[in-house]
Amino acid sequence: MLEFPLMAADNPNTLTLLINGEQYFPRVRQVIEEARSEILLETFILFDDTVGRNLQRALIEAARRGVAVDLTVDGYGSDGLSSAFIEELTGEGVRVHIFDPRPRLLGIRTNIFRRMHRKILVADGRTALVGGINFSADHLSSYGPQAKQDYALEIRGPLAADIRAFAHDALQDPGRTGRRKPSRGRPDGRAPENETNARLVVRDNDRHRNDIERTYRAGIRLAQTDILIANAYFFPGYRLLRDIVRAARRGVRVRLILQGQPDMRIARWAARLLYQYLSDAGVGIYEYCKRPLHGKVACADEAWSTVGSSNLDPFSLALNLEANVFVQDAAFTAALREALEDLLAQDCRPATIVRRKHGGLRRLWTAVVVFHVLRRFPAWSGSLPAHKPQLHSAAAPEPGTADGRAGS
Template identity: 30%
Template sequence: MQEQEIQIPNYFPNNVCKENTTLVHSGEDYFLRARNIILNAQSVIHIQMYIFENDATGLEIINALKEAACRNVEIYVLLDGYGSYSFPKLIIKELKQLGINIRFFSPFFSGNNFYIGRRLHHKIITADGTVALIGGINISDKYRGTSTENPWLDYAVQIENGETATQLEQLCLNIYFKQKRTHKIILQSVFYSNKETTVTVLQNDWLKRNNEISIAYVKSVQKAQKEVVIVGCYFLPGRRFSKVLRKTAKRGVKIKLILSGISDIPLMQRATYHLYSSLIQNNIELYEWNKSVLHGKVALVDNKWTTIGSFNLNHLSSYGSIETNVAIESIKFAKTLASDLNTIISQCERITLEIIKRKSSFFSTIANWLSYQFVRTTLIIITYISYNRFLNKYREEN
């Protein structure tokens, strides 16, 4: 499969818009914004979520949707069939009775099929084509936190009054109505009115020949001149991106990885541990966040280019799931994010070879290696099953 070029078009007046982007944190920051977007919607709402839990946070969003439905707002909710498998059928019935359109993407069990591998990993909320929230935050108490527990560390971007919100709404619409296409949806970069900022919607759906996010990560790190900071949960990059990181560090570019000190998937965390020594030996700085589960998916390059969204640096996101990020070229936005990440780093544990040696034993080293081999092999098998099913279906339809 040939590599796709991600090109930012030349500046054109009709592509200029007065668009605001705001960095959003997990916790009350995100969920207050989400609720306000829903309650202020006038015509249409789209929600596409990997995980939508029936807890206090989920019920608050559900109630907001019910209020919007009573105002005759058109609502479309698309939940992943695996991530939101436990979403109650009774609530689905209630929402449908109010006129809310809700369905599952690839139900885990459907007829004679068992769906695995290809998942809708989106975390997107849009309203009226004028405002959107996009990032890595699911609808769940875990991402909001409580009086006794910190929220999972994650990020999103709120985009207001711009073409990007319209593009995201159209993307959600296409996926909700199962628009049958095997070519990528073309989305133009949007230029701010000050000509110093661009925002681009990036898609990754390898089965439909979209791998913009993967390519953007590779190209942005390859072009880095000073510093790359990556927040990576479930960090298990492929050989290509690992090679790019090593080469970039060898050129003298400072690379900092903020990784999970606490993970909701211990096996994945052990697999990531297997990479630690090699990364450090290649002059890549490692920092572990230990105050809560780390769930963020963020990159910052040279304090100018940023990407935030649902995409993880692993095989599943690259070749299995449907992912959407936004890429923002803005010194102002990057400065805000850089300040936040520096604060995070100051609260992390710096991982060195001495610390690894002190914490490791023969058995833990073997366990990490086995975890790495098992997770890598499992992800490859899962994505192959998904690809094979999709290819057969495509052949039948054509």
């Protein structure tokens, strides 16, 4: 774990980079144990496995000592969570909420679009964790070759209070989260003078549809020497893709770390549609081959970096609810860069570029068409996503009954 104090006037934040479940889950446990009044936790995936059970015990212990605990899970990502698991939480006073639960149709999950993909934990408005790590055992190296490589960020200071206010608002209005603007600052992710130099940027389907993409694009356009992006699902829209290519063409060293051992083969196929176009512009493309890459991080030059839940694909950039922290600090950015450089040196290989005569532009346009089909399909599909997302709160079981089903 690498810890850095960030100071702006009298408004300090301390940021700690957490890599993989080995660093993340113990910090989650400690933050929950230290909470005295309130815990707000959002996660896309919570499984009933070793990691999920450890989290369950920690939340129950917090509720027993009088801490107000709100746990929100996504109805798609945590679809398999049992009623018994939820009842153990609600029976001890933990308030459990399920984002947009939908019944299965012929055994198939129907709520694939507009998922609550954020991973946020806030305790007492003083400490927050934001990143891409879910609560499942496949984020631990002991899981084996399919264990995921991922990152999270711990924040202590005023930004944690901002994140707490955002998470609290999300409980009141789960689909919009736009009643309170969760972050202030310039579109490039830089904070105004006399304000802290780290901020939360979110994506929703109301007032903040493009905030994360716009912040990425602004940072890339301002880069002068080096851009390093590690992203699990890389299939950006044309504007972000164009900014990456233009940066490389003006002499910025641009490198992408993408999946070489994907958990979904379509992700690698989609990314590879772009390889020739990017490579021809001078972008270095590397595939992480040790295990599945699940990270969503980036840094530019020595001052700009981000850690969060947003992939650079149509689901994250156009559909899901996401949250990233953008940081303007040389020391923290250098630490994240060092971690990614180690990843490059030890476990990545240059991507194989299959070159076809006159194929780069043709493949690019194929990728653009595929992207926009994926981006627009949810709106076309009508009834699947065309509803206001609901937050179902699981009730505690009545004394003497055995039924407290969630999502019913």
